[in-house]
Amino acid sequence: xxxxxxxxxxxxxxxxxxxxxxxxxxxxxxxxxxxxxxxxxxxxxxxxxxxxxxxxxxxxxxxxxxxxxxxxxxxxxxxxxxxxxxxxxxxxxxxxxxxxxxxxxxxxxxxxxxxxxxxxxxxxxxxxxxxxxxxxxxxxxxxxxxxxxxxxxxxxxxxxxxxxxxxxxxxxxxxxxxxxxxxxxxxxxxxxxxxxxxxxxxxxxxxxxxxxxxxxxxxxxxxxxxxxxxxxxxxxxxxxxxxxxxxxxxxxxxxxxxxxxxxxxxxxxxxxxxxxxxxxxxxxxxxxxxxxxxxxxxxxxxxxxxxxxxxxxxxxxxxxxxxxxxxxxxxxxxxxxxxxxxxxxxxxxxxxxxxxxxxxxxxxxxxxxxxxxxxxxxxxxxxxxxxxxxxxxxxxxxxxxxxxxxxxxxxxxxx
Ligand SMILES: [Zn+2]
Numbered sequence: 001x002x003x004x005x006x007x008x009x010x011x012x013x014x015x016x017x018x019x020x021x022x023x024x025x026x027x028x029x030x031x032x033x034x035x036x037x038x039x040x041x042x043x044x045x046x047x048x049x050x051x052x053x054x055x056x057x058x059x060x061x062x063x064x065x066x067x068x069x070x071x072x073x074x075x076x077x078x079x080x081x082x083x084x085x086x087x088x089x090x091x092x093x094x095x096x097x098x099x100x101x102x103x104x105x106x107x108x109x110x111x112x113x114x115x116x117x118x119x120x121x122x123x124x125x126x127x128x129x130x131x132x133x134x135x136x137x138x139x140x141x142x143x144x145x146x147x148x149x150x151x152x153x154x155x156x157x158x159x160x161x162x163x164x165x166x167x168x169x170x171x172x173x174x175x176x177x178x179x180x181x182x183x184x185x186x187x188x189x190x191x192x193x194x195x196x197x198x199x200x201x202x203x204x205x206x207x208x209x210x211x212x213x214x215x216x217x218x219x220x221x222x223x224x225x226x227x228x229x230x231x232x233x234x235x236x237x238x239x240x241x242x243x244x245x246x247x248x249x250x251x252x253x254x255x256x257x258x259x260x261x262x263x264x265x266x267x268x269x270x271x272x273x274x275x276x277x278x279x280x281x282x283x284x285x286x287x288x289x290x291x292x293x294x295x296x297x298x299x300x301x302x303x304x305x306x307x308x309x310x311x312x313x314x315x316x317x318x319x320x321x322x323x324x325x326x327x328x329x330x331x332x333x334x335x336x337x338x339x340x341x342x343x344x345x346x347x348x349x350x351x352x353x354x355x356x357x358x359x360x361x362x363x364x365x366x367x368x369x370x371x372x373x374x375x376x377x378x379x380x381x382x383x384x385x386x387x388x389x390x391x392x393x394x395x396x397x398x399x400x401x402x403x404x405x406x407x408x409x410x411x412x413x414x415x
Pocket of ligand 1: 081082083
């Protein structure tokens, strides 16, 4: 039943970015699905039509109009890989790294991921919520309307549950739609340094059942990398998660290849993330699967390294590529997906249209929300960003400049 009085049309943008094109740019096809002078019709919390203003006015003659003064209208970012809930920032370590102090030395002085673990364990759930709110506000200002957030700085049952409960509370307290991931296998906690399989037992027998019982996560993630979780341990954790209804995803082949992309494809993971050291077999495995290749170039940029993931090879092989911030206090204090799209273009050979699509549709697919978010098309949630730019390519080109003029989440203006 149509109730035209509830329909609104956003008109006046110079360009609408539908993000409904193919993953890879060709001469005929535009991954960003740009519509010059387009308009978007919204009913309640949903997009009902996208097209030129004249057609939409004819179709919905009684609709209210909201006039935009030029600019680009795009779907909100779907930031499909973040660690946005944590205790304190680690700018002190950044300063050390920038002057050449090696990571092992920083870790010896009490830094690194285990410093975030000590820190988070000492905080209450209320403290965590309090500290996270301004960070989520920063993400919203960057144009993010859906964000995955991982646990993984607790590394014991109580602290992991505390983190996921904080994420659940934060979901209702601010506009960004948060998608929770259990990452108890982010590292090994200090108390299990000499009994790694003992910690895997805790993950499988205690933490995953507890997380599933409270319905605290949708995904289960593992940091598979030489020296951290090996293939057997990773597979054991992911399969235990699957037995409890958690969809697998993987931190894969970040700095050294270890066949993690292949495991992700084999197990049917939603995504394999990082991939700076993916092998050719890994590229083929992802291209032949439903597993999204999620690229996180912000970490390499911040760490001052060069081993960017082979975005071009992945796209050309036919893989779905997503781009995300990896927002975290250690290796990527970057909250802006727009900045990440700029890095993807300048360092990884992606076109602006491919990068824009990867940070919207790509992210939606990595979070199993394809068609619901990350696109402007009938049936999608009305999550939109109005950008103060003349054309979409300016978004990556301006490298994270504050160009967001307005944000709507589920049809409601939230910024
Ligand atoms: Zn990560």
